[in-house]
Amino acid sequence: GAVVSQHPSRVICKSGTSVKIECRSLDFQATTMFWYRQFPKKSLMLMATSNEGSKATYEQGVEKDKFLINHASLTLSTLTVTSAHPEDSSFYICSAGGTGGGYTFGSGTRLTVV
């Protein structure tokens, strides 16, 4: 079946630095990927829709300059958290696919900013 690989699974960074999270579709091409943020025991909050070869579409309230999304190929989307601060600490998940088949999710990245 479809597999989405997400790396790293955990990352700790210092406040003010940037962190890049990668999401790869391993056995299918994904023209669209989605990035979510999830707080403990809460639902997934859609941050942005990543479109291959074009700009990402951000949800209302999500800072475009802080959460940079790049979708340079049909199998890779990246989320860069720039100038990270402790309030950016969270669990970030990507997904691909969708519509009738349902999404395939990455395994998530736990970001801790110290």
Added chain:
Amino acid sequence: AQTVTQSQPEMSVQEAETVTLSCTYDTSENNYYLFWYKQPPSRQMILVIRQEAYKQQNATENRFSVNFQKAAKSFSLKISDSQLGDTAMYFCAFILTNAGKSTFGDGTTLTVKP
């Protein structure tokens, strides 16, 4: 805009018993899909079951089945013969046929007790 409501934040069930998780949604559209996803403590999102809105027959996947009531906009998940490994957070999700992003409910945390 579509909304998805899961009215049971937490539920518990004894091992081998049956439990039903509720989900209601609101949409003015006629063509869509509904899903149940499972998120165990590992936080990996796993597709449990899917239902096409145009199909009257309820979807089943082994011990998991749904009760889809389109007129009532209800989509409940029944888990039979509950197992300890079913302990997880369960999310109901909705997606329009021609749209990319899903709407997720707030989730129900299910605990299966030995």
